[in-house]
Each structure stands twice: as C-alpha cells, then as structure tokens.
Amino acid sequence: MSKHKxxxxxxxxxxxxxxxxxxxYEYQLPTQEALEQSGKEFPAFNEPxxxxxxxxxxxxxxxxxxxxxxxxxxxxxxxxYQARKPITEWSxxxxxxxxxxxxxxxxxxxxxxxxxxxxxxxxxxxxxxxxCPDAATGRRHLKLLKQRYERKFGKxxxxxxxxxxxxxxxxxxxxLVPPIGQNFKEWLSQTWAEIVNETDPVEFEKHLRAGTAVxxxxxxxxxxxxxxxxxxxxxxxxxxxxxxxxxxxxxxxWKAAGSVGRFWGRWGLDAxxxxxxxxxxxxxxxxxxLRRWAKANNKPRKVNVWRTNQKTGVLKKRSVNRRVKRMxxxxxxxxxxxxxxxxxxxxRALKVKLSEAGPIIETSPNL
Numbered sequence: 001m002s003k004h005k006x007x008x009x010x011x012x013x014x015x016x017x018x019x020x021x022x023x024x025y026e027y028q029l030p031t032q033e034a035l036e037q038s039g040k041e042f043p044a045f046n047e048p049x050x051x052x053x054x055x056x057x058x059x060x061x062x063x064x065x066x067x068x069x070x071x072x073x074x075x076x077x078x079x080x081y082q083a084r085k086p087i088t089e090w091s092x093x094x095x096x097x098x099x100x101x102x103x104x105x106x107x108x109x110x111x112x113x114x115x116x117x118x119x120x121x122x123x124x125x126x127x128x129x130x131x132c133p134d135a136a137t138g139r140r141h142l143k144l145l146k147q148r149y150e151r152k153f154g155k156x157x158x159x160x161x162x163x164x165x166x167x168x169x170x171x172x173x174x175x176l177v178p179p180i181g182q183n184f185k186e187w188l189s190q191t192w193a194e195i196v197n198e199t200d201p202v203e204f205e206k207h208l209r210a211g212t213a214v215x216x217x218x219x220x221x222x223x224x225x226x227x228x229x230x231x232x233x234x235x236x237x238x239x240x241x242x243x244x245x246x247x248x249x250x251x252x253x254w255k256a257a258g259s260v261g262r263f264w265g266r267w268g269l270d271a272x273x274x275x276x277x278x279x280x281x282x283x284x285x286x287x288x289x290l291r292r293w294a295k296a297n298n299k300p301r302k303v304n305v306w307r308t309n310q311k312t313g314v315l316k317k318r319s320v321n322r323r324v325k326r327m328x329x330x331x332x333x334x335x336x337x338x339x340x341x342x343x344x345x346x347x348r349a350l351k352v353k354l355s356e357a358g359p360i361i362e363t364s365p366n367l
Contacts, residue, residue, distance in 0.1 A: 060274045
C-alpha cells in the first residue's frame with residue numbers, strides 16, 4: 001500500500017486534473033423560508049449596507065481583479081498641500097499604475113485585422129544627447145511618428161514605454177499589430193530616421209539600418225493582457241535588483257531639463273471594467289482567495305538583504321528569494337490571464353461559502 005493516501009475529491013475553487021475535479025455544478029442559494037425551517041441564518045455574508053461610511057467594490061477587467069474600498073466620511077483638509085512635483089524617477093507606484101491600466105484594456109480591436117502582433121523598438125543614434133536633449137523632445141518625436149502612421153495606415157492602437165540604456169540613450173518599446181499587406185519595416189526605418197534627423201550622413205545611414213527593430217516572435221507570445229505586460233514591459237524584474245531595472249532610470253541631463261514625463265502610455269485602446277458593490281465580509285473573503293491564489297502562482301523575487309556575522313560583526317549583503325505580497329489590507333489588485341474566468345470562479349467560491357450557512361441544492365448542468 002502506498003505511504004501517501006490519495007486525497008478525497010472535494011468541492012473547491014478550481015476544476016482541474018490536479019484536484020480530480022472534472023464535474024461542474026450549479027449552486028442555488030436557499031430561500032429565506034428554508035433557512036427559517038432549518039434554524040440557520042447568514043451570520044456573515046450580508047447584502048451591502050449602504051448606510052455605512054465604507055463601501056466595498058470588486059472590479060473585473062480582461063486581465064485584472066481588483067478589490068477596493070471607498071469611504072464617505074469627510075477627511076481632514078491637508079494643511080501642507082503641495083503642487084504635483086516633476087516626474088524624475090520610476091517608482092513602485094508608477095509600475096503599479098502602469099500594470100493596473102494595461103491589464104484593464106480591451107485589446108480585441110487591436111487584433112481584429114488578424115495579423116500577428118509585434119514588439120517594435122525605436123532607438124537613437126550615437127549623438128543622442130544633441131538629438132534628444134530632454135523628455136519633451138522625445139515625446140514630440142513619438143507624437144510625429146503616430147501622426148505619420150495614421151496618415152498612411154489609419155488609426156494606431158498601441159501601448160508604449162520609454163527605457164534607457166546604461167549610457168543614458170533613450171529607446172522606446174511599442175506593442176502593436178503591423179498593417180497587413182504593407183512593407184511596414186522599411187517604412188518604419190525611413191520614417192523614424194527622418195523624424196530624429198541625424199545631420200551626419202554616415203550616422204544617418206547607420207541609424208536608418210539599425211534604428212528600428214520589429215520582433216514578431218515576442219509579440220506572438222502575448223496572447224492575453226497579463227502576457228502583454230510581462231513580455232512587452234519586462235515586468236519579470238520589478239524590483240531594484242532586477243537585471244534590467246537600470247533601463248527605468250532616466251539620464252541625468254533629462255532630469256536637469258525638468259520633468260521626464262510619464263514613462264508609458266496607450267493609443268486607441270479603452271478600458272473594459274465592470275464594478276459591483278459587495279459587503280465587507282464578501283470583500284474580505286474575495287481578498288483572501290486572491291491572496292492565496294497569488295501566493296501559489298506568482299514566482300518569488302530576488303531581493304538583497306543585510307546579514308551580520310555573529311562572530312565578527314561584519315555586515316554582508318546577500319540575495320534571498322521573497323514572495324510578492326498581495327492584498328495586504330484587503331485592497332489591491334491581481335493581474336490574471338483571464339479576468340472573466342477568474343471572476344466566475346470567485347463567484348462560484350462565494351456561492352459555496354454562502355451555502356455553508358444553510359441547505360444547498362445541487363443541480364447537474366445535464367438536467
């Protein structure tokens with residue numbers, strides 16, 4: 001007999017081979033009369049109380065599930081209010097806002113043409129400090145490229161992000177679907193070289209040959225909003241210890257010129273978000289499920305920590321693996337591959353939890 005006993009199949013959140021779940025049930029909540037006859041009540045999961053100052057919401061989008069709270073209590077007026085400071089660095093809040101917005105976009109209009117998506121890279125020549133001395137010049141170059149694209153091919157639907165090499169040279173990543181039946185790569189190289197306008201003929205020819213890149217292989221792997229964020233924005237290295245985090249550090253001459261502006265943006269894509277109000281107990285339950293799901297599915301990240309040698313007292317830095325924490329205060333979001341599927345599973349889990357307070361009626365989908 002095997003030392004490990006086979007776990008009994010139970011009703012859970014996920015239907016998969018790992019949990020031996022291949023069936024599907026539709027759960028019906030018991031009526032109030034049935035609850036009164038059984039002597040049981042719903043001790044927790046009540047309807048949202050709209051008289052309370054705190055209101056809880058769950059939002060679903062193509063690549064994200066978000067739990068939020070809104071308070072209607074009047075807060076104290078700030079006494080040390082300051083105007084918005086110039087953007088000079090890439091912060092954790094910037095990354096969180098970027099992932100949240102890009103995961104909530106509806107990418108279906110982008111793929112209606114049927115062509116394969118691509119990751120486009122735009123670089124600058126060797127003389128980048130003269131050609132792009134500040135962020136305003138770089139944004140003007142990108143705006144000109146968008147205008148020329150729309151004059152030739154029509155509406156441009158894309159997302160983009162600025163990054164920087166170790167030398168400080170800026171470059172731009174764009175995720176888009178190239179037009180069908182057009183020599184897009186040659187047009188892109190010629191147009192970008194003309195926009196940057198390198199005056200040296202030799203450097204102009206070099207920039208014309210190597211100033212752009214169209215990577216269809218990376219674009220084809222981006223089949224859902226979460227993968228688009230991962231492959232296009234290199235979100236696999238989200239900390240200061242990430243091997244490509246230096247690409248999020250703008251050069252000093254850009255900072256000296258003023259605000260470097262926002263590092264990312266979108267064109268022609270709208271958000272698709274559905275929000276429902278839930279009770280506090282329901283929000284707590286959903287946040288706990290998402291926290292456990294994230295802990296089981298997200299890869300740990302490497303961080304540097306200081307350790308003291310107990311014998312010598314010498315401080316030494318070493319790398320350790322730490323899991324990313326989600327929903328620390330029953331608020332936040334999780335990026336997922338299919339937001340609608342995750343929402344269905346969460347609703348099903350919530351129904352199962354609700355049914356524990358009273359009798360449950362199971363009906364097979366075949367009936």
